[in-house]
Amino acid sequence: MLSLRNKELRNILILSITSVLIFTLLGLWISVEVALLLVLQGILLIFLFFLFTLYRYRNIKKLSTYLRRIRQGEHSLDIRDNVEGELSILKNEIYKVTSMLSEYNEKLKKDKILLADHMADISHQLKTPLTSMLVTVDLLKDRNLPKDKYDQFVSNIYSQLERIKWLVTSLLTISKLDAGVLEMKPVKTKAYDLIRSAIEPLLIPLEIKDISYHIKGGDNYLYCDLHWTREAIINILKNCMEHTPFGGQLFIEINDNPLYSEIIIKDTGIGISKADLPHIFTRFYRGKNSSKDSVGIGLSMSKSIIRGQGGDITVDSREGKGSIFNIKLYKSVI
DSSP states (O other): OGGGGSHHHHHHHHHHHHHHHHHHHHHHHHOHHHHHHHHHHHHHHHHHHHHHHHHHHHHHHHHHHHHHHHHTTOTTOOOOOOOOSHHHHHHHHHHHHHHHHHHHHHHHHHHHHHHHHHHHHHHHHHHHHHHHHHHHHHHHTOTTOOHHHHHHHHHHHHHHHHHHHHHHHHHHHHHHHHHTOOOOOEEEEEHHHHHHHHHGGGHHHHHHTTOEEEEEOOOSEEEEEHHHHHHHHHHHHHHHHHTSOTTOEEEEEEEEOSSEEEEEEEEOSOOOOTTTGGGTTSTTOOOTTOOTTOOSOHHHHHHHHHHTTTOEEEEEEETTTEEEEEEEEEOOOO
8 A cells, every 4th residue: 555655546546436436326327237337347447557557656666766776876787678668668768868877977987087197297297397497496596606507597497487388388278179169260371381380490400400301292272270280280390300310301291182181291210119109199198219308298289280170190100210290181072
């Protein structure tokens, strides 16, 4: 009788008793035999309906128990069945929703771990220049410090501040790219002019390392965000330059076809190891040949920028044979 606590079942019981009384009175008005037959039929139908209702509520109770267990962390439960009916459809739909929520929960856990790792990496990258500046500031307190040393220490502080500024700016850019709030503004740009503008800030470092560069093609036009695409290419050129020994070469080739525009950047550097190659665009990843000042976000940011414009970037490399970066900017098909 515990089920009678349910308001719907109580209403069914009251309606059933009322119906039996009506059938009885109606039957007595006709004849006793008819009244008895109507009462028996009414009781049978009411009994069957009552059983069906109890069965339905037991299944609903099972669904409630299932959802409670899901909420408590038992995400592997499966209530699907192959029986026809609305209840089975409901079970299957609930299973789909709980499976989706379970996958989403696992993704959130992974994202949380990844965020913690990234925060640790960022803290480490900021800690190094800050520690260096604190030590330098202590040295500057010496009133008898020679002028050449003083200038050297001030230059070191300025260099570390520039490093922090670049790191923070890059991290903010990556965050905007990840959030999809960095608006790309494609414009018609001559490919050669884009490459020249990307090489310009690297001319002095290239000259210091006696690295020559060669540009092939570039008469075609690209439709891309000039500022951010230039930033992506600078990061790739800088990576190639840093891993190319004194007297090396950089080759930049620009191709064009009806589907996409292609920028190929090749160096004669030390190359990328087979173990590092799959992770070269992974954020904060530093391979065995990375320079001591490398943070591991330049190539990651380049890939995010190119993909943010519907393009793609790949790399092919072998140790001792140099690296080849391939950028594809796909054209809109109308």
